[in-house]
Structures are given as C-alpha cells and as structure tokens.
Amino acid sequence: MQSPEHKPIIVVENATVRFGSNTVLxxxxxxxxxxxxxxxxxxxxxxxxxxxxxxxxxxxTTAGRVLFRESNIMNAGQMELNNYRxxxxxxxQSSALFSSMTLKENIALPLQEYTNLDxxxxxxxxxxxxxxxxxxxxxxxxxxELSGGMKKRAGIARAMALDPIVLFFDELSAGLDPITAVxxxxxxxxxxxxxxxxxxxxxxxxxxxxxxxxxxxMLDKATKGIIAEGTPADxxxxxTDPRVRSFFLRQAPEHNSQDRxxxx
Amino acid sequence: MMDxxxxxxxxxxxxxxxxxxxxxxxxxxxxxxxxxxxxxGEITSxxxxxxxxxMDIDFSGITYLDSAAALSIIQVQKAATAENIDCSLINLNxxxxxxxxxxxxxxxxxxxxxxxxxxxxxxxxxGGASLNILxxxxxxxxxxxELLSALSYTVLHPQSLRTRDVLFYMKRAGVDxxxxxxxxxxxxxxxxxxxxxxxxRSVGANIYVPSLVSFAMVKELGPIMTAILVAGRSxxxxxxxxxxxxxxxxxxxxxxxxxxPVRFLAVPKVLAAVIVVPLxxxxxxxxxIIGGLIVGITxxxxxxxxxxxxxxxxxxxxxxxxxxxxxxxxxxxxxxxGCQKGFQVRSGAQDVGKYTTSAVVAAIFLIVVADSIFAIxxxxxx
Numbered sequence: 001m002q003s004p005e006h007k008p009i010i011v012v013e014n015a016t017v018r019f020g021s022n023t024v025l026x027x028x029x030x031x032x033x034x035x036x037x038x039x040x041x042x043x044x045x046x047x048x049x050x051x052x053x054x055x056x057x058x059x060x061t062t063a064g065r066v067l068f069r070e071s072n073i074m075n076a077g078q079m080e081l082n083n084y085r086x087x088x089x090x091x092x093q094s095s096a097l098f099s100s101m102t103l104k105e106n107i108a109l110p111l112q113e114y115t116n117l118d119x120x121x122x123x124x125x126x127x128x129x130x131x132x133x134x135x136x137x138x139x140x141x142x143x144x145e146l147s148g149g150m151k152k153r154a155g156i157a158r159a160m161a162l163d164p165i166v167l168f169f170d171e172l173s174a175g176l177d178p179i180t181a182v183x184x185x186x187x188x189x190x191x192x193x194x195x196x197x198x199x200x201x202x203x204x205x206x207x208x209x210x211x212x213x214x215x216x217x218m219l220d221k222a223t224k225g226i227i228a229e230g231t232p233a234d235x236x237x238x239x240t241d242p243r244v245r246s247f248f249l250r251q252a253p254e255h256n257s258q259d260r261x262x263x264x
Numbered sequence: 265m266m267d268x269x270x271x272x273x274x275x276x277x278x279x280x281x282x283x284x285x286x287x288x289x290x291x292x293x294x295x296x297x298x299x300x301x302x303x304x305g306e307i308t309s310x311x312x313x314x315x316x317x318x319m320d321i322d323f324s325g326i327t328y329l330d331s332a333a334a335l336s337i338i339q340v341q342k343a344a345t346a347e348n349i350d351c352s353l354i355n356l357n358x359x360x361x362x363x364x365x366x367x368x369x370x371x372x373x374x375x376x377x378x379x380x381x382x383x384x385x386x387x388x389x390x391g392g393a394s395l396n397i398l399x400x401x402x403x404x405x406x407x408x409x410e411l412l413s414a415l416s417y418t419v420l421h422p423q424s425l426r427t428r429d430v431l432f433y434m435k436r437a438g439v440d441x442x443x444x445x446x447x448x449x450x451x452x453x454x455x456x457x458x459x460x461x462x463x464x465r466s467v468g469a470n471i472y473v474p475s476l477v478s479f480a481m482v483k484e485l486g487p488i489m490t491a492i493l494v495a496g497r498s499x500x501x502x503x504x505x506x507x508x509x510x511x512x513x514x515x516x517x518x519x520x521x522x523x524x525p526v527r528f529l530a531v532p533k534v535l536a537a538v539i540v541v542p543l544x545x546x547x548x549x550x551x552x553i554i555g556g557l558i559v560g561i562t563x564x565x566x567x568x569x570x571x572x573x574x575x576x577x578x579x580x581x582x583x584x585x586x587x588x589x590x591x592x593x594x595x596x597x598x599x600x601x602g603c604q605k606g607f608q609v610r611s612g613a614q615d616v617g618k619y620t621t622s623a624v625v626a627a628i629f630l631i632v633v634a635d636s637i638f639a640i641x642x643x644x645x646x
Contacts, residue, residue: 118301131371138377
C-alpha cells in the first residue's frame with residue numbers, strides 16, 4: 001500500500017447539519033489525506049450518507065466548512081462547484097448508471113462534456129476504463145443487462161472517467177454476495193495503489209473495512225459526531241469505547257440484551 | 265511528488281536529444297486529460313519526420329500523469345512501432361509504473377461482446393409497430409378483465425376496499441382539479457357565447473345564445489373538457505405512480521405477499537375517478553354557463569334572470585343524466601388506461617415517461633371514440 005503522505009486533501013471543519021429540529025451531524029471535524037483509503041463507519045442512521053453528501057457538495061452544512069485544496073466548497077458558486085466536481089468521482093449506492101444509455105455512453109458522457117477530445121480517443125479511454133474494472137468488451141451493454149456487481153464496477157469506471165483525485169463510494173458492497181464484494185475490495189485497493197487515487201468509502205461491512213481501510217472514522221447515532229478515529233487494527237484492539245468495541249467485535253450493544261423479553 | 269494543484273495553463277515541455285540514430289524525448293511537467301489533445305500530436309510529429317531507428321521517452325521530468333495521458337503515450341508507442349521505430353519508455357517511477365500497470369492491452373483491442381444495435385429497415389419497423397398495436401389491444405383487454413374481476417371482488421367484499429386510498433385519490437383527482445376545471449370551463453362558456461352571438465345577432469336571435477351555451481356545455485363540452493383535463497392531470501399521475509412502483513419492485517413485493525396489484529392499486533383509483541369525474545362535470549357545466557352569463561349580461565343586453573331562465577329551459581333531466589353517465593364511463597377509461605399503462609412499465613426512467621405519455625394519448629383517444637358512440641346511442645334512445 002502506498003505510504004499515506006498526511007497531506008490533507010479534504011478537510012471537514014466543525015460540520016453541523018440540521019433538518020429542521022433534527023440534527024444529523026454535530027460538530028464533525030476530520031481530514032482526508034492524499035492517497036489514503038478512508039472508511040466512514042457507523043450504524044444505520046448515524047449520518048454517514050449525509051457526511052458523504054456534504055463532501056460531494058450535494059448538501060449544504062448548517063454550520064462549518066468543507067475545504068478542498070484550501071478552498072471552502074460550502075460557499076462556492078455553481079462554477080467553482082462544477083470545477084470541484086471534475087476532480088472527484090462518486091459511486092452511488094445503486095450505481096446510478098443511466099438506464100437509457102449503453103455502458104460506453106455512460107462512461108463517455110463526462111469525457112464528452114469536459115474535454116474536447118475526438119470520439120476515437122474517447123472510445124479508447126472508455127475501453128481502457130472498462131478494462132481497469134474488468135469489464136472489457138461490455139461497451140454496448142445496457143445497465144439493465146448487468147448483474148449487481150458488474151453495475152458497481154461500471155459505476156466505478158464512470159466515476160473514474162476524468163481521472164479524479166478523490167473517489168467517493170456510498171455503501172460499496174451493499175447488496176452484493178461475499179465473493180463479488182471481495183472482488184470489489186480488491187479492485188478498490190488495486191486502483192488506489194496503481195493510480196494513487198484518494199478514496200472515501202462509506203461502509204458497514206466489517207471484513208471489507210478491515211481489508212481496505214488505511215484509516216477509519218466512526219460516527220455515532222447518539223452524539224451525531226465522531227467517536228473514534230484510527231487504523232482498523234487500532235480500533236479493533238485498543239478502543240475502550242463500548243460502542244466502538246461492539247461494532248468491531250460484532251456484538252449487539254448491551255441495551256438490546258437488557259430489554260425485558262416476554263418469554264424467558 | 266505529485267502536486268495538489270494542477271495548473272493546466274502552465275505549459276508542459278517536450279524536449280529532444282538525438283544520440284546517433286536514437287531519439288530521446290524528455291517529458292517535463294503535467295500530462296493529463298486536459299492537455300491530451302495537444303501533447304500526443306506534438307510527440308508524434310517529433311518522430312514521424314525523422315529517419316531514426318530507436319526512440320526513448322523519458323519520464324523523469326513528469327510531475328503529474330493520469331491514466332488517459334498514459335494511454336495516449338501507449339498509442340504513441342504503437343504508432344512508432346508501426347513505423348519500425350523501436351520505442352521504449354524510460355525512467356518511470358513507481359507511481360507512473362502503477363498507472364501503466366492497470367492499462368490492459370486486451371481491453372483496448374477486444375471486440376465488443378455485443379454488437380451495436382442497428383436500426384431496422386422500414387418494413388421491419390412497420391411490422392414491429394403493427395405487432396405492438398396488436399399486443400397493446402391484447403394487454404388492454406386482459407387488463408380490462410382483471411380490473412372487472414377485481415372490481416367485482418371489491419363489490420362482494422366491501423371491507424377489502426382501501427377507503428383511505430379512495431378518499432386520497434378523490435382529493436387528488438377531484439378537489440385539487442377544481443380551480444383549473446372551473447377556469448377552463450368558464451373560458452369555454454365565454455368563448456362559446458361570444459362566437460354564437462357574432463353569428464346570431466345578424467338574424468336578431470340573441471335570445472338563443474343562453475340555450476346554445478347551456479346545451480353545448482351540458483351535452484358535450486362539459487364532459488369532454490373535464491375528461492381531457494382529468495386525463496392530463498390524473499391519468500398521467502396514475503401511470504407514473506404505478507410505473508415507478510414497478511421499477512422499484514414494489515409491485516413485485518405486492519404480488520409476492522399474495523396481493524392482487526390490480527385490486528390493491530387500480531381499484532381505488534378507478535373508484536375515486538368514477539365518483540369524482542361526474543361531479544367535476546356538473547361543476548364544469550355550471551362554470552360554462554356562468555361564462556356565457558358574463559357575456560350575456562355585458563354584451564347581449566340580457567338580464568341575468570332571462571339568461572338563467574333560457575338556459576334552464578333548454579336543459580332537460582335526460583341530458584344531465586346522460587352527461588353524468590358519459591362522465592362516469594370517461595372516468596373508467598382514464599383511470600383504467602392510466603393504471604394499465606403504469607403496469608406495462610418494465611424498467612427505467614424512460615419507460616415511465618413513455619407509458620405516462622401513452623396513458624394520456626390513449627385515454628383522450630378512447631374518450632373521443634366513446635363520446636361518438638354515446639352521441640349515436642343517445643340519439644336513438646330519445
């Protein structure tokens with residue numbers, strides 16, 4: 001694995017997100033270092049996806065800043081935001097491939113929009129990207145003809161179309177079988193090593209987290225903030241917080257077992 | 265190593281050195297997607313004019329390289345080989361090696377697993393379209409049967425009816441449509457009164473304007489206009505709603521739980537429409553007559569009293585009843601077609617759009633067909 005250079009590429013400072021009276025994130029601060037794979041974990045409903053959305057610029061924070069290369073994307077105009085988005089790639093939970101287009105058209109879309117390359121070159125780049133995610137030959141298939149794992153890989157190819165600096169993955173292995181999930185993890189690691197792309201992954205697959213993560217941050221539903229930060233091994237062995245321990249040791253939190261049951 | 269800021273305005277540098285019959289190309293600066301178009305051509309022009317045997321591309325000065333740029337250098341290498349020049353890449357660091365390691369030759373040259381879809385010939389297209397129409401008729405009749413059986417089940421088991429859904433769709437299709445139906449009908453009445461006044465004044469028959477407006481509104485325009493508006497507002501909404509449920513596998517979920525999707529989704533909508541459309545039609549008739557009344561009072565020197573007396577005299581109970589029957593039939597057509605088209609959606613956002621459009625078009629077409637049948641039927645019934 002590439003040595004993380006501890007050079008922050010994205011810095012989230014005191015981010016707070018509220019929807020009405022409902023607080024989703026409270027005073028969250030952390031940074032993403034260049035070249036690392038950062039995994040955001042936490043139980044369902046703890047604000048992982050919201051955190052991802054503010055980093056992509058799809059969601060404004062109620063308070064706090066999100067810095068990309070020292071400029072705050074929270075108060076960026078539409079133009080700056082679009083510039084920022086050419087530097088990132090996002091794989092959504094459902095892959096979000098455009099169903100009316102073939103894979104080639106899906107991947108070529110950002111290239112056609114943001115470069116002035118001729119169609120032969122774009123074609124070649126699309127083939128290369130499909131080769132990178134092990135989907136060579138599938139350019140004329142439509143998303144509906146692909147399995148779940150293939151859709152994810154095609155989604156990664158589209159996210160990588162512009163050679164982004166940071167790739168975001170929402171629920172990378174959700175809904176996939178273990179073998180496909182492992183293949184996807186390998187693809188992520190390989191891409192990270194070969195291209196040096198920084199990656200931010202939202203996940204709650206323990207095995208996958210331990211395999212791919214350089215660093216993990218854990219969000220908590222109750223405090224709406226970060227309760228742990230470190231390498232997976234650190235969190236697994238040294239963490240004292242019961243919430244972190246229960247997550248990494250795969251035990252249900254205690255209040256569940258203490259609940260009175262009707263049948264003893 | 266690689267800088268965080270890529271400044272694409274900063275020119276990259278390509279310099280050369282010739283050693284005997286060997287050309288060495290030094291690349292300095294940033295090479296990526298943004299300047300791909302220019303540097304690839306530059307490098308190619310460097311060797312294509314010269315008589316050389318071998319060529320080295322030196323990577324030691326590169327500060328940024330992305331996969332697209334690496335790919336284009338591979339293409340340069342291929343072009344050189346084609347001209348019998350032995351081209352090698354030298355002084356690559358670990359990072360650049362990594363980028364080259366994920367570009368697979370097979371992926372670049374492999375032929376697609378599936379051919380591009382070609383456009384069919386005219387004859388095939390016409391044949392396909394005819395088959396589609398046939399298929400549409402079959403699915404329509406099948407759905408009509410399913411709907412009928414679901415409706416009769418509901419009549420026999422009234423407790424199975426989802427009353428809350430019926431009320432919800434009554435509000436959506438009926439109450440929410442009141443403003444637009446009222447406005448359009450009033451304008452239609454207004455136009456109708458004005459146009460007939462322009463014709464009738466030459467024979468001094470102004471007094472028949474109210475009769476004409478109320479007769480036309482109650483017998484034809486009221487039901488038709490209401491039906492078209494409801495088809496546009498609610499027929500499309502029903503199709504889009506059920507279509508999206510199909511895409512999200514919600515309809516499959518219903519079926520797998522042992523529910524009949526038609527009874528669960530279509531029956532409340534059809535019942536709501538059957539209750540609401542006749543009421544909307546009456547309301548449209550009323551507003552049409554009010555529209556005529558405005559012209560009557562302001563332009564025709566008729567008193568409101570005379571106008572209303574004239575209007576009421578023209579309309580018979582038979583006309584009102586038949587117009588309500590028509591409206592109820594239109595309602596079944598609109599809601600039925602809307603739901604049927606929704607169920608025809610298979611996958612994707614485009615399918616939802618396609619069938620929503622087709623729900624409105626088919627509903628309006630069938631409304632007009634049904635209306636002509638009614639016109640002949642009622643003529644002989646009198």
